[in-house]
Amino acid sequence: MLKGLSLLYPGLVVAALLLVHGDSYRPAVSYVPLYMTVSVVFTVAIALLLLPTRQFGEGFCVAFYALYAFLIATIAFFTGGISSELYVFFFPLIVASALHGSGRMSLLVQGAVLVSYALAMLPDTLDGGVGGPALVFFRLVAFGLFGAFALAMARSVAAGGEEGYALDEDGSVLLERVSAELEARRGVQVGVILVDPGRVGDTRLLMERMRARIGEPILLGEGAVFGVVLSDVDDSMLESAARRALAAANSLGAEETRAGGAIYPRDARSADDLLVAAGAALEAAFEIESPSAIVLAGRGVPGSGTSFQAAR
Secondary structure, three states, X not given: OHHHHHHHHHHHHHHHHHHHOOOOXXXXXXXXXXXXXXXXXXXXXXXHHHOXXXXXXXXHHHHHHHHHHHHHHHHHHHOOHXXXXXXXXXXXXXXXXXXXXXXXXXXXXXXXXXXXXXXXXXXXXXXXXXXXXXXXXXXXXXXXXXXXXXXXXXXXXXXXXXXXXXXXXOOHXXXXXXXXXXXXXXXXXXXXXXXEOOOOOOHHHHHXXXXXXXXXXXXXXXXXXXXEEEEOOOHHHXXXXXXXXXXXXXXXXXXXXXXXXXXXXXXXXXXXXXXHHHHHHHHHHOOOOOOEEEEEEEEEEOOOEEEEEEXX
């Protein structure tokens, strides 16, 4: 979204420059500071297009959306203030931030838009510019309502277009999935991997990659931790799946990635016990001093409880 916006804005800025130099544009224009601001917009856009995708975490995106909001407000200020017609440049910014699907990001960006525009229009408002406070207030309300509508539409499209990834608040969905797999695959080894990818900027993209490369992921709670159920697997296959999951998370900029796995019937005799064994393996992975670690529940060792084999 952010790179797409960085492709769009240079074109819009060029069109705006042609507009403000035309005879039909009535508000007064401060050309020197306007061109300085435009040069900054081009610099930011080119820099974002050259950066690797893994750099684009949520905080990074919010910071640059806020920078764009500040630059757009500056352009509006230097092209007529309240009378400027370039306030419309805020709308693509609001839409792009909403399409990330993150309510927090959308609210932060909308806040940056409202504050930037209000501060840019403050001098004209105090001087009694054309339209005065009423016009500024109307546009601020329009930005807020448009942002709420864009976010609602983005969430609706995401829910309908991605077949809805399962979100498991209490573990019951994953438990039902394991139970159903055990019932349908009698006599076949069933494995479960639990993955904690750490901080991932785009959880939806990670889930899409999991579905394509490994199997149907189930998000656990509100974080990025997820589980995947696999049938007819052994240790090497389960470890390979876990490695692919961590590699996908690392490609999206995640750090401190961990995975734990267990296999039925070797490590457990029921669906509940299988999830407990996989959870214990995941906890053991956090005890390994490494940026990335995989722990698989091993065979019981007489006199020592459950053993684990670790793969870094």
